[in-house]
Amino acid sequence: MSYDLIVIGSGPGGYVCAIRAAQLGLKVACVEGRETLGGTCLNVGCIPSKALLHATHMLHEAEHNFEKMGLGSAKPKVDWKGMLAYKDDVIGQNTKGIEFLFKKNKVDWIKGWASIPAPGKVKVGDDTHEAKHIVIASGSESSPLKGVEVDEKTIVTSTGALELGKIPKRMIVIGGGVIGLEMGSVYARLGAEVTVLEYLDRIIPGSDGEVAKTFQRLLKKQGMEIITGAAVQGAEALKTKAKVTYALRKDDSEHTIDADVVLLATGRRPFVDGLGLTELGVKMTERGQIATDRQFRTSVDGIHAIGDAIEGPMLAHKAMDDGHAVAEIIAGHAGHVNYDLVPGVIYTAPEVASVGETEETLKDAGRAYKVGKISFMSNGRAKANFQADGFVKLLADKETDRLLGAHIIGPYAGDMIHEICVAMQFGASAEDIALTCHAHPTYSEAVREAAFACGDGPIHA
Known part of the structure; x- marks a missing residue:
């Protein structure tokens, strides 16, 4: 079978690349060796871990805060098998969703593990498929540690x-x-x-x-x-x-x-074993990543690479942006990712989220900056919901007031960080955030208060 594009790997980078390329009129196939689509993220990473984080956060709320809110009842009993079943159901809903999107966008799923015997050819099992373009979106695997032998049981x-x-x-x-x-x-x-x-x-x-x-x-x-x-x-x-x-x-x-x-x-490392990259002469970095240029091209014509397999943060959303951009490029359009504005999130309770510069990187660069910081203790919504731990910190240029970075530890930090991402994308100042009306009572008011703190000072502190 001959295609315009074959994507190797159906994780966030791979499936986004395949779907976007199909939307742009290309004949696309995606190779996946798992029994289900979605890669590490949907099967054994982002999605199932967030399901367990959510379930155990609800357990914490029931054990520690329900009674404070007048919700008196017996303490919940953990049904571990039931919790795992809930997690597996979440995985199933999401992986089947990708399968539906493939069918909707006419993306062929080639089931099996891929290798690249030559430029323009992808071998899966006994079959060899031809493609004008190949995108490696093979993701990553857990990094080993000397003296620690994993058995996935103990x-x-x-x-x-x-x-x-x-x-x-x-x-x-x-x-x-x-x-x-x-x-x-x-x-x-x-x-x-x-x-x-x-x-x-x-x-x-x-x-x-x-x-x-x-x-x-x-x-x-x-x-x-x-x-x-x-x-x-x-x-x-x-x-x-x-x-x-x-x-x-x-x-x-x-x-x-x-x-x-x-x-x-x-940590994690690129998963590229079995692809035949050495035999092809694909250039690698010292850290075992596939070397690419700004258009995701490898050293071999017709072969691109994205996501965890290349340099940059190993984040699902970064891979998705890579996939979208490389599909645009292959289809003859402009593709771009602003790597300076890729947010990072830790989904614990409280959550932690960040984007842009830290105080440490600004000091190292010798750049003059100012800090606007507000505690969630000053936020009415956070106090009402027993989530007042943490703070919002904004970093802005000392002279121009332009936003340089943001760091949040607190409730829904992973959602609130995107207000700052959008603002920084458009070159906004802290004052722009401060002068934007925020609904009350919301956690996001803490972002506005931190912006006020970059100027004459916050109201609620």
Whole structure:
């Protein structure tokens, strides 16, 4: 079969690319080896983890806040099998939704695992298909760690953590990044004793320092133990438990702790095995990513790459933007992604969201800036809903007042950050936000108050 475009991988980048290209009139196929579409994100990543985060947040509300609101009832009982069934139902709804969109847009699903034997050819099983253009959207996989052998039962990645046979009494999380803290938060709410081991001296590396410090304090308040500066030396699955050995970097002292389950969450790496890229001569980066130019072209004519397989943040929404842009480019239109305005979100409670510069990056660049910050304690809606932890921080140029970055830790931070993304896309100032009417009472009023704080000062503080 011959196509204008074959997309390898049906994750957020791949399926968006395939659908958009089909909308632009191209004959498109998408290769996927899983039994369902949607890639890691929909099957064993973003969507199922958010389902469990939501379920356990509801559990927390019932256990701690319902009675305060006059909702007296027996404490809820956790039905773990039922919770997993709910999670699986959410996955099914979303993956079937992608299948429907493929049919609606006349995208062929070629089932199986792909390789590229030569430019313009994609081999799946015994069949070889021809394509004018190929887009690699193969995603990523969990990064290994020396001395830690994953069995997805006792020592697990995020995939295994989403389908444990029972709730562990004690869990060790290796890695204080987004995945480790989200999944650790799920099991902490379910009653597990969770210990996070982070190699660096702070959690969520690369984030705003004040946000990271506040976030760590709030997670500890929720019962999670966080040990920073911990270099994990090994993890071993025994008959009835797991054992993790680590050394504290500050004094080289060695420690051993036991747990029922160990979650390895030290990051992800591009999943490109089996594609035949070495034989094709596709240039790779030092970090094992596919090297591309600004139009997503690899070093081999006719082959493009997007998403987690190339440089940039490994985020589903970044991959989706890549997919949309490369489809436009292949179809002869302009395709563009503003990588300076890709927001990052951690879906714990409270949520953490950010976009643009941090105070640390601005200081390193020697750029003069000002800070507008407001606590959710000053927000009436947040106090009414027992969600007053955290703050909104805006960073603006000291002279021009142009917005440079935003950092939110608090309720619905992942939704509120987009007001700032849109504003920054249009080069708005903090004053532009401050002079825009915000509905009352809403959490978003905190964004406006932070904008006021960049000027003469907030009203409610």
